Amino acid sequence: MEEARIDKWLWAARIFKTRTIAADACKNGRVTIDGVNVKPSRMVKCGETVSVRKPPITYSFRILKTIEQRVGAKLLPEIYENVTAPEEYELLEMTRISGFVNRARGTGRPTKKDRRSLDAFISEMD
Numbered sequence: 010m011e012e013a014r015i016d017k018w019l020w021a022a023r024i025f026k027t028r029t030i031a032a033d034a035c036k037n038g039r040v041t042i043d044g045v046n047v048k049p050s051r052m053v054k055c056g057e058t059v060s061v062r063k064p065p066i067t068y069s070f071r072i073l074k075t076i077e078q079r080v081g082a083k084l085l086p087e088i089y090e091n092v093t094a095p096e097e098y099e100l101l102e103m104t105r106i107s108g109f110v111n112r113a114r115g116t117g118r119p120t121k122k123d124r125r126s127l128d129a130f131i132s133e134m135d
Contacts, residue, residue, distance in 0.1 A: 014050055016049035021076045021079045035051070042058065044060075056072065058072075066101050070091055
């Protein structure tokens with residue numbers, strides 16, 4: 010197989026959990042090939058570099074083999090090469106260390122820590 014659909018390849022290479030999520034990522038502009046946003050039906054070839062934005066970092070993969078059937082995790086080194094810049098992983102580690110939970114404003118209840126910090130802020134204002 011010389012070519013494969015990008016959404017199928019992303020799913021088969023275990024970059025996304027489902028093909029639907031992979032297709033949605035393509036539609037929403039989070040998947041690029043050579044800096045160009047791609048549609049889920051875009052055919053990929055060996056040697057191309059795929060960039061996938063999963064906040065807070067952007068992963069980059071060089072395609073070594075085009076597949077459309079999901080394979081075991083042990084076979085992934087034959088499928089793609091991870092060429093993500095080390096700076097991206099440093100950014101991910103800094104995000105983990107900071108302890109900031111990326112939650113959209115107004116969604117869900119505040120945690121106990123959030124409530125205590127809010128109470129402390131309000132008491133300072135009085």
